[in-house]
Amino acid sequence: MLIGIIGKSNVGKSTFFNAATSLGVQTANFPFTTIEPNIGIGHIRTPCVCTEFHVKDNPLHSICIDGNRYIPIRILDVAGLVPGAHSGRGLGNQFLDSAREADALVHVVDVAGSTDLEGRAVNPGTGDPIQDADFVLEEFDLWLVTNLKKNLEKASRDLQGTPEKISKVLSRQLSGLSIKESQIITSLIEAGLDGKKLSSWSASDLLMFCRTLRKMAKPMIVAANKADFGPAESNLQKLKSLDTEVIPCISEAEVMLKLGSKNGLLRYRPGDSSFDINPKVLLREEQKKALEKVQAVLTKYGSTGVQQILNRVCFGLLGMIVVYPVEDENRLIDKKGNVLPDAYLLPKDSTAKDLAERVHEQLGKGFLYAVDARSKQRVGAEYKLKDRDVIKIVSTTSRR
Ligand SMILES: Nc1nc2c(ncn2[C@@H]2O[C@H](COP(=O)(O)OP(=O)(O)O)[C@@H](O)[C@H]2O)c(=O)[nH]1
Ligand SMILES: [Mg+2]
Incomplete structure (x- = not known):
């Protein structure tokens, strides 16, 4: 299973990636490391059956901490998107190309509104997370359109005089995108294009088809990141208007907790709603302050959101x-x-x-x-x- 992280520049994609791909605990012979430049191992958390069966497990490829099983999945960090990416602006094509393999996407937005559309820092509350969310999806859809359009003429020529189904031809055009023919068939029906000749598709037909297909083939959750400052709360309310599940998230806090846990300063299991400071260590004043801030966001949101997002993608979106x-x-x-x-x-x-x-x-x-x-x-x-x-x-x- 591969989860891709997408979003505008500077919203915290890499921070989310780092937070999600370290476990913050020492365990023997387990690969936490990045396996390819942008691919790392993250974990899904689930209550282990060991407690029900009253056994003490000794897992090989996953981890069990106090009856919580952490199962490895692959996570992909991608280059940030800028408007116009589908036509090659910025690292756009590179981004979109790397999203093709993903089974599902985490769409990171800056809910503090601290970045503009190009990802430049602005006063918190100036940036608009709804606009960010929309433009990234728009770029994604346009990229699919561009991909399809390139070969569409050839495809409609191929279709002339053959009994071959339009879904088969489209499926060939979209090969390599982890999209099933059954999803193409459903998208054709949902977009009202079932039975319409490919050669008579309008530009808006094509866009409609790509949008429907993207929703089905690349299910997505919005990570409302940077929920720790600015007008995060009122922006979270606004994000409810999206037809995508939105989970508040503070990736930076998760990174801090995992680092603290790894260094023995505190005890924290990824996904927990609190942490305990190791009574044997003496924290510096600034460490204390930072941890107080982290505790405040945990109290407010119930968790940093990082683990919850991975779990929702796995069990909610993908139904594993x-x-x-x-x-x-x-x-x-x-x-x-x-x-x-x-x-x-x-x-x-x-x-x-x-x-x-x-x-x-x-x-x-x-x-x-x-x-x-x-x-x-x-x-x-x-x-x-x-x-x-x-x-x-x-x-x-x-x-x-
Ligand atoms: N306050 C706060 N800052 C964050 C959070 N996540 C990321 N950042 C900061 O946002 C900036 C951009 O993060 P980065 O991960 O490089 O963004 P990317 O360009 O989307 O990969 C960095 O300065 C991070 O420290 C968060 O949850 N809270
Ligand atoms: Mg980055």
């Missing part, structure tokens, strides 16, 4: 479920004795066979049956997994 594969359904271990070794994020309609394939191609090929560790019942390949299922898979390739 968490499933734990094990090799022994009684002790919940793998062959090596690791307890609840893995937690996988899977799309909500996944089956037991899908899980097997995800664990290992061979395990999927030789799938015989699965066992639900809760009920100890056998289930078949088509069994629809539920959130928090703990599943043993038995396959012709399983060796005991």
Whole structure:
């Protein structure tokens, strides 16, 4: 799963990225590092099944802190957008190109209104977060239009005299954008273009189609960042008019908390609504002041918003479920004795066979049956997994 971070310049995209891709705790053999220049590992937080099953887990690829499971996902930081980006202004095309792979987007806006449209610093309250939100979406849609238009003539020529479906042709044009043909078909219907000849599409038809497609294929949440100063609260009210979920966020506070936690100054689990200062350390006056400010925003908003945003993208926008594969359904271990070794994020309609394939191609090929560790019942390949299922898979390739 890949979450892309988009937005205007200087709204705090990189701060959000840094906040989201560090865990602030020391753990052995886990890759927190950036895997490619702009791609890092972040985590989804979910209550682990270890408490329900009364086991002490020893995960391999995720982390469990006090019964909270942190499951890795990939996050992409992208260059800031400026108006006109779709036609190549600024680093526009580079930005938009990197958004193509994302399954969902976090759209960061400056809710303090401390930047203008070009991302230059202005007095808080001068910038307009609604306008920011709109222009970024507009750029995104225009970029899709530009992408499609380039090949549209050829596409409509291709369509002449062939029985091929318009959705197939469009799907080919949009390949590489992580967009499914089914999404194209639905967008054609929703945009009222189903059955309309491609050669007779107007410019506004094309824009309408791209907008509908973008909403479906790149679901998005707005991170109302910099919620700690300026007229953030009244701007938050205004942002409610968007047809996108908006979550207030203070990325800078999250960075600070994780750093403090890593350095042993305080105890904080990402997503918590409070933190404890380590009684053994003596804080400097400015550290105390900074932490008081952080505590004030936590009290006001309930959290820094960073973890909540990742979780909403994963469970809300993308509707994922968490499933734990094990090799022994009684002790919940793998062959090596690791307890609840893995937690996988899977799309909500996944089956037991899908899980097997995800664990290992061979395990999927030789799938015989699965066992639900809760009920100890056998289930078949088509069994629809539920959130928090703990599943043993038995396959012709399983060796005991
Ligand atoms: N007060 C405050 N400042 C922030 C917050 N997030 C980012 N900033 C500041 O906003 C500026 C731009 O941040 P940056 O992450 O570089 O923005 P980008 O251009 O969108 O990547 C920096 O000076 C950050 O310290 C926040 O939550 N609160
Ligand atoms: Mg940046």
